[in-house]
Amino acid sequence: MNEEKDTIELMENGHSIYLPHLSIDCVIFGYHEQQLKVLLLKWKNRNRWSLPGGFIKNEENLRTAASRILKERTGLDDIFLQQFHTFGEPTRSERSPEDVEHLSSITNTPLDMEHWLLKRTVSICYYAVTEFSKVDPQPDFLSEQCEWQEIDRLPELIFDHRDMIEEALKTLRLHIYHQPIGYNLLSEKFTLPEIHDLYETILGKALDRRNFAKKLLSLGLIKKLNERKSIGAHRSPYLYKFDKRKYEKALKSGIVLVI
Amino acid sequence: MNEEKDTIELMENGHSIYLPHLSIDCVIFGYHEQQLKVLLLKWKNRNRWSLPGGFIKNEENLRTAASRILKERTGLDDIFLQQFHTFGEPTRSERSPEDVEHLSSITNTPLDMEHWLLKRTVSICYYAVTEFSKVDPQPDFLSEQCEWQEIDRLPELIFDHRDMIEEALKTLRLHIYHQPIGYNLLSEKFTLPEIHDLYETILGKALDRRNFAKKLLSLGLIKKLNERKSIGAHRSPYLYKFDKRKYEKALKSGIVLVI
DNA sequence: TTTTCATTGCGTAAAAATTACGGAATAATA
DNA sequence: TATTATTCCGTAATTTTTACGCAATGAAAA
Numbered sequence: 001m002n003e004e005k006d007t008i009e010l011m012e013n014g015h016s017i018y019l020p021h022l023s024i025d026c027v028i029f030g031y032h033e034q035q036l037k038v039l040l041l042k043w044k045n046r047n048r049w050s051l052p053g054g055f056i057k058n059e060e061n062l063r064t065a066a067s068r069i070l071k072e073r074t075g076l077d078d079i080f081l082q083q084f085h086t087f088g089e090p091t092r093s094e095r096s097p098e099d100v101e102h103l104s105s106i107t108n109t110p111l112d113m114e115h116w117l118l119k120r121t122v123s124i125c126y127y128a129v130t131e132f133s134k135v136d137p138q139p140d141f142l143s144e145q146c147e148w149q150e151i152d153r154l155p156e157l158i159f160d161h162r163d164m165i166e167e168a169l170k171t172l173r174l175h176i177y178h179q180p181i182g183y184n185l186l187s188e189k190f191t192l193p194e195i196h197d198l199y200e201t202i203l204g205k206a207l208d209r210r211n212f213a214k215k216l217l218s219l220g221l222i223k224k225l226n227e228r229k230s231i232g233a234h235r236s237p238y239l240y241k242f243d244k245r246k247y248e249k250a251l252k253s254g255i256v257l258v259i
Numbered sequence: 260m261n262e263e264k265d266t267i268e269l270m271e272n273g274h275s276i277y278l279p280h281l282s283i284d285c286v287i288f289g290y291h292e293q294q295l296k297v298l299l300l301k302w303k304n305r306n307r308w309s310l311p312g313g314f315i316k317n318e319e320n321l322r323t324a325a326s327r328i329l330k331e332r333t334g335l336d337d338i339f340l341q342q343f344h345t346f347g348e349p350t351r352s353e354r355s356p357e358d359v360e361h362l363s364s365i366t367n368t369p370l371d372m373e374h375w376l377l378k379r380t381v382s383i384c385y386y387a388v389t390e391f392s393k394v395d396p397q398p399d400f401l402s403e404q405c406e407w408q409e410i411d412r413l414p415e416l417i418f419d420h421r422d423m424i425e426e427a428l429k430t431l432r433l434h435i436y437h438q439p440i441g442y443n444l445l446s447e448k449f450t451l452p453e454i455h456d457l458y459e460t461i462l463g464k465a466l467d468r469r470n471f472a473k474k475l476l477s478l479g480l481i482k483k484l485n486e487r488k489s490i491g492a493h494r495s496p497y498l499y500k501f502d503k504r505k506y507e508k509a510l511k512s513g514i515v516l517v518i
Numbered sequence: 519t520t521t522t523c524a525t526t527g528c529g530t531a532a533a534a535a536t537t538a539c540g541g542a543a544t545a546a547t548a
Numbered sequence: 549t550a551t552t553a554t555t556c557c558g559t560a561a562t563t564t565t566t567a568c569g570c571a572a573t574g575a576a577a578a
Contacts, residue, residue, distance in 0.1 A: 019280050019379065019381070020279070020280065021278050021279065021280060021281060022280060022281065022381060056347070056381075058349075058379070059349050060349065061347070061348060061349060062345065062347040062348075062381070083344060083345060085342060086321065086342060086345045086383045088315070088320070088321040088383070089320060089321075090317075090318050090319065090320060120278065120317070122278070122281060122315075122321070122383075124345045124347070124381075174433075191526090192526080192527085193525080193526075208565095208566070208567070208568085209526085210527090210528080210529080210567090210568080210569095211565070211566065211567080213526095213527085213528095214528090214529090215564090215565085230574090231525080231526095231574095232525095232574080232575065232576095233523080233524075233525085233573095233574055233575035233576060234523090234524060234525040234526070234573070234574060234575080235524090235525060235526045235527075235572065235573035235574065236525095236526085236573080236574080237525085237526055237527085238526090238527085450555090451555080451556085452554080452555075467536095467537070467538070467539085468555090469538090469539080469540095469556090469557080469558080470536070470537065470538080472555095472556085472557095473557090473558090474535090474536085477535095489545090490545095490554080490555090491545080491546065491554095492544095492545055492546030492547060492552080492553075492554085493544070493545060493546080493552090493553060493554035493555070494543060494544035494545065494553090494554055494555045494556075495544075495545080495554095495555085496554085496555055496556085497555090497556085519578105520577100520578085521576100521577080521578075522575105522576085522577075522578085523574100523575095523576090523577095524573100524574100524575105525572105525573085525574095526571105526572080526573080527570105527571085527572075527573095528569105528570095528571085528572100529568105529569085529570085529571100530567105530568090530569085530570105531566100531567090531568090532565100532566085532567080532568105533564100533565080533566070533567095534563100534564080534565065534566085535562100535563080535564070535565080536561100536562080536563065536564080537560100537561085537562070537563085538559105538560090538561080538562090539558105539559085539560090539561105540557105540558085540559085541556105541557095541558090542555105542556085542557085542558100543554100543555080543556075543557100544553100544554085544555080544556095545552100545553100545554095546551105546552090546553100547550100547551080547552085548549105548550085548551075548552095
């Protein structure tokens with residue numbers, strides 16, 4: 001990350017590189033220690049956090065822009081991502097004089113009220129799900145930290161980013177039935193208790209573990225492996241993996257994976 | 260509709276009234292004679308059709324803009340509408356020299372390639388559902404007709420508007436289980452066969468009419484009226500209406516109205 | 519070595535929902 | 549009066565969901 005170069009590109013040339021008035025924000029979900037987490041950035045010299053985001057280059061596809069932004073923060077290609085809502089309150093990106101001063105100071109750029117970055121911005125939002133352990137969080141030049149935060153204990157967020165996370169979670173809960181959420185959040189090999197915990201965490205409610213397992217196995221989308229996972233002073237659970245072909249076929253045909 | 264005034268407002272002053280690079284397109288569903296229909300506009304002097312759409316005023320909320328656009332085409336306030344996808348292929352709004360010439364001629368405005376209307380535009384899309392009979396279709400100054408078209412027999416559409424309709428229909432099919440679709444598409448009073456036909460049409464598959472009726476009645480969301488609808492040489496079906504309070508309560512609580 | 523504890527695997531059974539389908543009631547027409 | 553076709557109001561078999569039990573297991577404690 002070349003901070004000086006990025007700063008100039010955004011602050012001074014951004015108005016001709018990027019589509020004005022439009023941005024992209026990403027809600028990146030990960031799952032770790034039975035907690036749904038979301039990747040956030042902490043602004044330099046501020047106790048304010050934000051979602052990973054950025055702008056759309058003039059000749060860039062929306063999805064390509066979202067993927068690029070994701071790659072920059074996570075180090076990963078080909079993350080599963082879905083557009084879920086476009087936020088556009090006229091005042092959503094307004095900054096107080098203090099905020100403007102702060103932005104000016106961390107970018108070493110004088111800002112007047114006509115600067116393209118201070119204009120009204122409509123944000124096209126995507127959610128992404130990926131394996132927690134594969135992510136290598138990378139702050140951008142405006143931030144000092146890029147970290148996973150628990151969905152139930154979010155820090156103070158800028159603009160409408162908290163609303164974005166809430167809307168993304170609602171969408172995730174609906175999509176869990178016909179999008180490859182579990183498939184992308186879990187390791188390639190997982191146990192029944194692990195996928196059970198994941199669904200309980202996402203749906204925010206208790207599911208009977210015996211009925212859940214029975215139903216999931218009856219769908220025929222996962223395969224039991226000849227491997228068990230040692231978990232200490234208890235019976236070692238079997239490992240499973242998704243039958244990729246059957247799973248993708250089911251998704252394509254729109255079969256509702258109701259649990 | 261004052262054509263000259265609207266033309267000047269859009270073509271000459273639009274760049275300062277509206278947010279550039281952003282538009283709104285609406286997929287308006289109606290239901291008539293057991294057919295799902297969508298409201299379309301036919302361009303002047305052209306056999307090309309488009310969805311109702313428009314731009315967002317600088318201080319206008321996205322949803323407010325969508326409502327305004329809907330009102331202008333349908334004459335109705337408070338139509339049920341939901342944002343469903345933002346389309347933004349870089350080339351989606353490109354026009355051939357022929358198309359530019361055509362636009363110039365129907366607006367009596369010379370257009371050079373720097374005109375704000377010819378720039379790349381990202382479109383925020385909404386679907387709406389409303390009672391077919393209440394709509395008073397109104398073409399805008401670029402169009403000579405505003406008409407309902409059957410979802411299964413669409414005319415030639417500009418840009419990615421066919422994709423928009425397909426995506427809207429997919430969303431409608433998912434939303435039918437937890438959004439007031441039937442409630443907004445049917446008359447206040449309807450019969451069991453009418454709502455059964457509506458669901459079959461939207462879902463695109465046969466539903467057993469005896470099981471459908473039984474299930475719908477078991478949800479407790481509709482009330483049988485002391486009225487029947489004479490349909491000629493057959494037994495007159497009873498009329499029903501939604502129990503508004505129970506229905507809204509069910510929607511709020513997220514009860515899935517699975518049929 | 520035996521016992522304890524807590525998790526996982528593999529069920530059983532009752533309740534609820536879904537699915538398939540029949541025939542009486544009805545109303546205009548022949 | 550008989551015919552036709554639609555609606556109403558079912559019954560019953562099948563499937564799914566829900567609730568829950570207990571044996572197998574494995575590390576740690578006694």
